[in-house]
Amino acid sequence: MTQRPDKHEDPLLQCEVCLKDIPRSVAKGHEGTEYVHYFCGADCYAKWQANDKKPVR
Numbered sequence: 581m582t583q584r585p586d587k588h589e590d591p592l593l594q595c596e597v598c599l600k601d602i603p604r605s606v607a608k609g610h611e612g613t614e615y616v617h618y619f620c621g622a623d624c625y626a627k628w629q630a631n632d633k634k635p636v637r
Contacts, residue, residue, distance in 0.1 A: 597624035 590603040596617045607618040608625055619625040 593618045595620040595624050597627050 590605045592601045593604050593607050594600070595602055595607075596619055598620060600620050602618070602620045604618075606620075608621065610617045610619070610625065610628075617628065619628065
């Protein structure tokens with residue numbers, strides 16, 4: 581018998597850095613001017629922040 585997903589189940593998001601699926605309730609978010617970025621934890625957020633500050637060539 582196949583179980584149906586619960587309608588109230590926490591939706592999954594992908595971490596911006598490692599692309600790991602994480603529940604929205606535990607994701608760390610960063611709101612930009614047009615987008616919201618989600619991270620699985622402080623380490624991935626720090627990596628994203630460090631890469632975001634590099635100059636574009």
